[in-house]
Amino acid sequence: MNQALLQVKGLKKSFNGIEVLHSVDFSAEAGKVTALAGENGAGKSTLMKILMGEYQADGGEVLLEGKKVAFSSPHQALKNGISMIFQEMSPFPELTVAENIYMGREPHRFCFLKKKEQNKMAEEKLAELKIRLDIHKKVKKLTVSELQLLEIAKAVSYDSKVVIMDEPTSSLTAMEVSLLFDTIRMLKERKVAVIYISHKLEELFQIADRVCVLRDGSIISSRPAEEVTEDVLISEMVGRELSQIYPKTDKTIGDVAFRVEHLARRGVFSDVSFEIRRGEILGFAGMAGAGRTEIAEAVFGVEHYQAGRIFLHGEEIKIRHARDAIQNHIALIPEDRARCGLNLSGSIRDNMCVTILDRIGKCRHLIASRETEREQTSEIAEKMRIKMSGQEQKVLYLSGGNQQKIVVGKWLLTKPDVIIMDEPTRGIDVGAKYEIYQLIQQLAGEGKAVLIISSEMQELLGVCDRIIVLREGQIAAEMDVKEASQEKIMAAIVNQEEERRKN
Ligand SMILES: Nc1ncnc2c1ncn2[C@@H]1O[C@H](COP(=O)(O)OP(=O)(O)OP(=O)(O)O)[C@@H](O)[C@H]1O
Ligand SMILES: [Mg+2]
Numbered sequence: 001m002n003q004a005l006l007q008v009k010g011l012k013k014s015f016n017g018i019e020v021l022h023s024v025d026f027s028a029e030a031g032k033v034t035a036l037a038g039e040n041g042a043g044k045s046t047l048m049k050i051l052m053g054e055y056q057a058d059g060g061e062v063l064l065e066g067k068k069v070a071f072s073s074p075h076q077a078l079k080n081g082i083s084m085i086f087q088e089m090s091p092f093p094e095l096t097v098a099e100n101i102y103m104g105r106e107p108h109r110f111c112f113l114k115k116k117e118q119n120k121m122a123e124e125k126l127a128e129l130k131i132r133l134d135i136h137k138k139v140k141k142l143t144v145s146e147l148q149l150l151e152i153a154k155a156v157s158y159d160s161k162v163v164i165m166d167e168p169t170s171s172l173t174a175m176e177v178s179l180l181f182d183t184i185r186m187l188k189e190r191k192v193a194v195i196y197i198s199h200k201l202e203e204l205f206q207i208a209d210r211v212c213v214l215r216d217g218s219i220i221s222s223r224p225a226e227e228v229t230e231d232v233l234i235s236e237m238v239g240r241e242l243s244q245i246y247p248k249t250d251k252t253i254g255d256v257a258f259r260v261e262h263l264a265r266r267g268v269f270s271d272v273s274f275e276i277r278r279g280e281i282l283g284f285a286g287m288a289g290a291g292r293t294e295i296a297e298a299v300f301g302v303e304h305y306q307a308g309r310i311f312l313h314g315e316e317i318k319i320r321h322a323r324d325a326i327q328n329h330i331a332l333i334p335e336d337r338a339r340c341g342l343n344l345s346g347s348i349r350d351n352m353c354v355t356i357l358d359r360i361g362k363c364r365h366l367i368a369s370r371e372t373e374r375e376q377t378s379e380i381a382e383k384m385r386i387k388m389s390g391q392e393q394k395v396l397y398l399s400g401g402n403q404q405k406i407v408v409g410k411w412l413l414t415k416p417d418v419i420i421m422d423e424p425t426r427g428i429d430v431g432a433k434y435e436i437y438q439l440i441q442q443l444a445g446e447g448k449a450v451l452i453i454s455s456e457m458q459e460l461l462g463v464c465d466r467i468i469v470l471r472e473g474q475i476a477a478e479m480d481v482k483e484a485s486q487e488k489i490m491a492a493i494v495n496q497e498e499e500r501r502k503n
Contacts, residue, residue, distance in 0.1 A: 003066060005030040005193040006051070006082075006162050011060035013046055015397070018389060020046055021217045023060065028162060028193040033184060035196045035208035035225070039237055039429040040401030041387035043217040044197050045087055048164050052084045053077040064162070075104065081161035085151045085168045087197075087400045087427070093140035097133050098122035101154045125157050130179050144171040144336050145288045156183060163187055164195045167400065169203060170426045171335075173288045173455055181207055199401070199429050200456070201230055213237055238431035245434060246462030249441040253465065254278035256314070257449040258330075258418045260299060263308030268294045269473035272308070276418065276449035281440065283464035283481075284453040285489050291473035292453045293335050296420045300332035301325045312418070331355075331416035333408055335423050335453070341407035342395055349391040352377045352410045380409035383439060385432050401427045405436075412439060419443060420451045425459065437463055457486045469493055 004027035013021040021043045028034040036044050049055045051062060053071025062069055064080065071077040074084070092100060098119045099106075107114045107121065122135045131149045133142075142150065148171045155163055165184075169177045184207055187194055198204060204211060205225065212222040213236045220236050235241055259275040269291035276282045284292045297303035299310060301319040310317055312328055319325050325332070334341050343351055353373045377391050384405045388398060395403055404427045411419065424440075425433045440463060444450050454460050460467050460481075467484050469477040469492035477492035 004028060005065060006195075007063040008047070008051070009061050009063070011047065011050065011062070012058045013043075013050060013055065014058055016389070019217065021050075021057075024214070024217070024219055026212060026219060026222075028195050029210075030161070030193050031188050031191045032209040033188065033194045033196050033207050035198070035204045035211045036214060037197075037201070037204060037211060037233060037237055038214035039387075039431055040385075040405070040427075041399040042214045042237075044214055045166055045399060047214070048084060048166055048195065048197070051077065051082060051162075051164065078158055078160070082164065083155045083158040083160040083162070084164040085148075085155045085166060087166040087170075093138065095139055096136050097139065097142075097150055098135040100139055100150060101125065101157055122153075126153055129153055129156060129183050143288070145173065145176065148172055149176065152180060152183070156187070160192065162193045162195065164197075166197045167199065167427055168196075169198060169200065171288075171423075175287070177203065199427060199433075201233060201430065204233075205230070215239055234430050237429065240431075245430065245437075247434065247438045247441055249445050251279045251441070251445040253280045254447060257312070257447075259311040259314075261309045261311070263295065263298060263305055263310075265294065265298060265303070265305045269298075269470075272470075272473075272475060274468055274475070274478075276451060278447040278449060279444050280466065281444050281450040281452060281464045283460035283467040284451065284470055285457060285460055285467055285493065286470035286476075287493055288455070289472075290470040290493075292470050293422055294473075295470075296332055296422055296451070296453060299325070300330060300420065302332070326355075326414070329414075329417040331411045331414050331419045333411045333419070333421040333424055335426075342403060344394070344396040346395060347392045348381070348386070348388055348395055348398070348406060349373055349377045351395050351406050352380060352413065355410045355414045376413055380413060384409050384435055401429055401432065404428055405432060408436060412443070416448065418449045418451070420453070422453045423455065424452060425454075425456075457489050460484075460489070461486065471495070 006028040008024060008026040011021055011024040012019065024047060038044050046055060050057050053073045053076050069080065071080065095103065101122050102118050107117045119135055126133055131153055133146060133149055148168065152168055168180060172180065184194055196208060208225045210222065211225050211228045211233065213220040215237060254277055256275045257278045261273050263272040264270040272295055286292050294303060298305040301322045301324050310319055317328050353376065374391065381388065386402050386405050388402065395406060408424055425436055428436065440450055452460065452464060461484060464481050467479050467481060467489065468475055469489055471493060476495060479488060
């Protein structure tokens with residue numbers, strides 16, 4: 001049998017005395033895509049960060065082309081042919097796209113940076129990967145999906161033997177995902193070993209040659225992709241049967257709770273009118289750039305709008321600031337959680353309770369309010385299956401998906417009347433997704449109005465009562481979920497292109 005390009009044997013890792021990887025065996029072959037699946041906190045990123053030299057193993061060994069290696073930094077791993085798209089994107093905000101791609105290996109001549117050459121190289125690399133990004137744009141100006149594309153370009157540009165992708169598509173649209181898959185196929189032809197981590201199971205089935213499941217730090221299975229079914233994969237990941245992915249509850253849809261009329265912001269969206277009834281779950285579908293996030297931000301008061309009116313329970317409200325929205329019991333779970341959702345160096349409890357401090361503050365005694373904080377945090381942590389060592393744990397040390405759960409959870413604590421969720425399940429494993437859907441249904445059941453923005457059409461179809469498709473800042477279609485299908489949504493999303501061609 002062919003020796004795998006990369007082999008991991010008996011790898012162990014502990015943090016603060018708690019073992020999170022127990023003697024893991026894993027391998028990745030040249031020219032193949034090896035998928036690594038597992039729940040939030042299973043240890044996937046930790047295993048990959050050890051390969052990248054970001055963390056050091058406590059035991060076991062890593063062999064690259066049969067030779068034992070142990071890198072002490074990502075820089076060293078890169079030099080030896082392993083690159084990685086990190087789940088937490090960490091580029092330098094003040095640098096341009098081109099500078100980011102070539103950081104640390106800028107083309108020089110006699111100590112002078114050859115900026116023009118660097119720009120040309122970056123442009124060629126992006127063109128080869130069919131990624132549309134302005135190389136002169138500063139990173140701080142990029143959207144979440146652009147950041148992710150930048151990370152992909154960067155990782156691939158190293159011409160590595162092993163390319164690790166830790167949730168490379170969490171913010172990408174279907175179109176961008178298919179471009180990434182073209183890139184992966186190109187890497188396979190070049191005999192690169194690709195390791196692919198994703199919570200979007202359909203992606204694993206599309207691109208993987210082999211699927212390995214990691215649960216609670218142990219490898220549970222490793223098989224050729226064609227031998228794996230979705231049901232088996234899910235039950236191996238979560239360690240229990242999960243009969244359905246989308247829970248349904250009986251609920252009644254009541255009066256209009258929230259109404260937006262002719263909302264407009266120059267160059268971004270125009271004439272956006274919609275309403276959400278009590279108990280209703282409305283979905284916003286559309287491509288990145290269709291204006292969905294911008295509309296949500298305008299309604300929540302973090303971005304301005306030039307025209308339009310907003311009504312809550314039939315009365316007009318003015319929202320100029322997020323504070324106005326919160327006072328009116330409107331909540332927004334933001335898309336860009338790394339930048340505006342979390343205080344990474346704070347504890348889990350501090351992060352959870354930041355949204356309800358006003359309310360808790362009304363308790364007269366400090367001890368009593370601490371107690372409330374503790375109770376509220378443990379309620380949400382339990383409901384959302386947050387994997388943590390305790391409420392005092394720093395958010396920074398939680399796995400990616402568990403961090404997401406905190407952002408979602410802290411807004412659920414505010415008990416809003418209107419709740420807007422921008423990509424609520426991004427990076428969250430199937431088991432926990434189920435819990436989040438259940439929480440959403442529960443909110444709707446209590447008569448709240450819910451708006452969900454999602455790039456996953458299946459999710460919208462599974463969770464919502466009604467779906468609005470946005471296209472270039474305008475409402476392109478609206479449908480009851482009973483009449484909706486993936487094809488219909490897709491058709492509404494792309495319609496414009498066809499119309500343009502006809503004219
Ligand atoms: N630097 C750290 N310090 C302490 N604990 C850590 C650290 N990094 C990871 N952990 C813990 O190790 C466990 C595994 O985390 P890891 O990030 O590898 O999970 P994951 O499988 O990548 O999950 P996700 O799907 O959510 O990204 C978690 O319990 C996490 O809290
Ligand atoms: Mg991870």
